[in-house]
Amino acid sequence: MGQAREVMDRFTESMDTQDRDALARAYADEAVLITPDEGQITGRDKITNYLYHFWEAFPDIRYEYTAKYDAGDVAVDEGYVVATNTGPIRLPSGETLPPTGKKVRVRSCDIAQVEAGQIKSHHFYFDQLDYMAQLGLLPESLTRQLSSH
Secondary structure, eight states: OOHHHHHHHHHHHHHHHTOHHHHHHHEEEEEEEEETTTEEEESHHHHHHHHHHHHHHOTTOEEEEEEEEEETTEEEEEEEEEEEOOSOEEOTTSOEEOOOOOEEEEEEEEEEEEETTEEEEEEEEEOHHHHHHHTTOSOHHHHHHHHTO
8 A cells, every 4th residue: 555545544534533633634735626516725724624514514424435546646536425414514605505414425536646645636526416416405307317317
Protein backbone atom coordinates (compact mmCIF):
# COMPACT_ATOMS: atom_id res chain seq x y z
CA MET A 1 0.00 0.00 0.00
CA GLY A 2 1.34 3.37 -1.01
CA GLN A 3 1.18 6.77 0.62
CA ALA A 4 -1.80 7.87 -1.49
CA ARG A 5 -3.82 4.87 -0.30
CA GLU A 6 -2.88 5.50 3.35
CA VAL A 7 -3.91 9.17 3.13
CA MET A 8 -7.20 8.35 1.37
CA ASP A 9 -8.01 5.72 4.02
CA ARG A 10 -7.28 8.27 6.78
CA PHE A 11 -9.55 10.77 5.03
CA THR A 12 -12.43 8.26 4.84
CA GLU A 13 -11.95 7.21 8.46
CA SER A 14 -12.01 10.87 9.55
CA MET A 15 -15.31 11.34 7.68
CA ASP A 16 -16.83 8.18 9.18
CA THR A 17 -15.74 9.11 12.74
CA GLN A 18 -16.39 12.85 12.23
CA ASP A 19 -12.89 13.73 13.43
CA ARG A 20 -12.46 17.40 12.44
CA ASP A 21 -8.73 17.53 13.24
CA ALA A 22 -7.90 14.38 11.28
CA LEU A 23 -10.01 15.63 8.37
CA ALA A 24 -8.15 18.95 8.28
CA ARG A 25 -4.76 17.18 8.49
CA ALA A 26 -5.66 15.08 5.43
CA TYR A 27 -5.59 18.18 3.19
CA ALA A 28 -2.71 20.43 2.13
CA ASP A 29 -3.13 24.16 2.86
CA GLU A 30 -3.90 25.01 -0.77
CA ALA A 31 -5.67 21.77 -1.71
CA VAL A 32 -8.32 21.84 -4.43
CA LEU A 33 -11.61 19.94 -4.18
CA ILE A 34 -13.85 19.50 -7.22
CA THR A 35 -17.48 18.72 -6.42
CA PRO A 36 -20.59 18.17 -8.56
CA ASP A 37 -22.65 20.56 -6.44
CA GLU A 38 -20.31 23.47 -5.65
CA GLY A 39 -17.63 23.18 -8.32
CA GLN A 40 -14.06 24.01 -7.30
CA ILE A 41 -13.27 24.69 -3.65
CA THR A 42 -9.71 25.81 -2.84
CA GLY A 43 -7.97 25.74 0.53
CA ARG A 44 -8.03 23.40 3.51
CA ASP A 45 -10.44 25.52 5.58
CA LYS A 46 -13.00 25.94 2.80
CA ILE A 47 -12.82 22.23 1.95
CA THR A 48 -13.28 21.10 5.53
CA ASN A 49 -16.17 23.55 6.01
CA TYR A 50 -17.85 22.07 2.93
CA LEU A 51 -17.45 18.55 4.37
CA TYR A 52 -18.60 19.55 7.89
CA HIS A 53 -22.01 20.41 6.44
CA PHE A 54 -22.48 16.77 5.45
CA TRP A 55 -22.04 15.81 9.12
CA GLU A 56 -24.68 18.34 10.13
CA ALA A 57 -27.18 17.14 7.52
CA PHE A 58 -26.29 13.43 7.83
CA PRO A 59 -24.92 12.68 11.32
CA ASP A 60 -24.74 8.92 10.59
CA ILE A 61 -22.88 9.31 7.26
CA ARG A 62 -20.54 6.46 6.29
CA TYR A 63 -18.84 5.12 3.19
CA GLU A 64 -19.37 1.60 1.83
CA TYR A 65 -16.50 0.60 -0.45
CA THR A 66 -17.01 -1.41 -3.59
CA ALA A 67 -13.40 -0.95 -4.76
CA LYS A 68 -10.13 0.75 -3.77
CA TYR A 69 -7.27 1.55 -6.12
CA ASP A 70 -3.96 3.34 -5.90
CA ALA A 71 -1.13 4.02 -8.29
CA GLY A 72 1.78 6.29 -7.50
CA ASP A 73 0.47 9.50 -5.93
CA VAL A 74 -3.23 8.82 -6.76
CA ALA A 75 -5.87 6.89 -4.81
CA VAL A 76 -9.38 6.09 -6.07
CA ASP A 77 -12.36 4.92 -4.02
CA GLU A 78 -15.60 3.62 -5.47
CA GLY A 79 -18.63 2.90 -3.36
CA TYR A 80 -21.71 4.34 -1.74
CA VAL A 81 -22.32 7.20 0.64
CA VAL A 82 -24.94 5.93 3.08
CA ALA A 83 -26.73 8.23 5.53
CA THR A 84 -29.98 9.49 6.99
CA ASN A 85 -30.94 13.14 6.53
CA THR A 86 -31.77 14.33 10.06
CA GLY A 87 -30.25 17.82 9.86
CA PRO A 88 -30.71 20.80 7.54
CA ILE A 89 -29.19 20.51 4.06
CA ARG A 90 -27.16 23.54 3.02
CA LEU A 91 -27.58 24.49 -0.62
CA PRO A 92 -24.85 26.15 -2.74
CA SER A 93 -27.01 29.31 -2.68
CA GLY A 94 -26.61 29.51 1.11
CA GLU A 95 -30.23 28.55 1.73
CA THR A 96 -31.08 25.45 3.76
CA LEU A 97 -33.66 22.73 3.37
CA PRO A 98 -35.28 21.15 6.43
CA PRO A 99 -34.41 17.51 7.19
CA THR A 100 -36.35 14.95 5.18
CA GLY A 101 -35.74 12.02 7.52
CA LYS A 102 -34.97 9.89 4.46
CA LYS A 103 -32.12 7.44 4.08
CA VAL A 104 -29.84 7.75 1.05
CA ARG A 105 -27.42 5.33 -0.59
CA VAL A 106 -25.69 7.22 -3.37
CA ARG A 107 -23.02 5.76 -5.64
CA SER A 108 -19.83 7.81 -5.56
CA CYS A 109 -16.25 7.89 -6.71
CA ASP A 110 -13.39 9.85 -5.12
CA ILE A 111 -10.05 10.49 -6.79
CA ALA A 112 -7.29 12.04 -4.70
CA GLN A 113 -3.79 13.13 -5.63
CA VAL A 114 -1.45 13.07 -2.64
CA GLU A 115 1.75 15.02 -2.13
CA ALA A 116 3.93 15.02 1.01
CA GLY A 117 1.37 12.99 2.97
CA GLN A 118 -1.63 15.23 2.27
CA ILE A 119 -4.33 15.49 -0.35
CA LYS A 120 -3.41 18.11 -2.93
CA SER A 121 -6.30 17.53 -5.36
CA HIS A 122 -9.56 15.69 -4.66
CA HIS A 123 -12.42 15.04 -7.07
CA PHE A 124 -15.85 13.89 -5.79
CA TYR A 125 -18.26 12.32 -8.24
CA PHE A 126 -21.84 11.46 -7.30
CA ASP A 127 -25.18 11.51 -9.07
CA GLN A 128 -26.99 14.64 -7.86
CA LEU A 129 -30.33 13.61 -9.39
CA ASP A 130 -30.24 10.23 -7.64
CA TYR A 131 -29.27 11.97 -4.38
CA MET A 132 -32.15 14.45 -4.67
CA ALA A 133 -34.62 11.74 -5.70
CA GLN A 134 -33.73 9.60 -2.69
CA LEU A 135 -34.28 12.64 -0.45
CA GLY A 136 -37.71 13.17 -2.02
CA LEU A 137 -36.73 16.56 -3.43
CA LEU A 138 -37.69 15.89 -7.07
CA PRO A 139 -41.12 15.71 -8.68
CA GLU A 140 -42.53 12.19 -8.41
CA SER A 141 -42.70 11.77 -12.21
CA LEU A 142 -38.96 12.43 -12.54
CA THR A 143 -38.17 10.15 -9.60
CA ARG A 144 -40.12 7.32 -11.30
CA GLN A 145 -38.19 7.85 -14.54
CA LEU A 146 -34.86 7.74 -12.69
CA SER A 147 -35.73 4.59 -10.76
CA SER A 148 -36.81 2.75 -13.95
CA HIS A 149 -33.28 2.92 -15.38
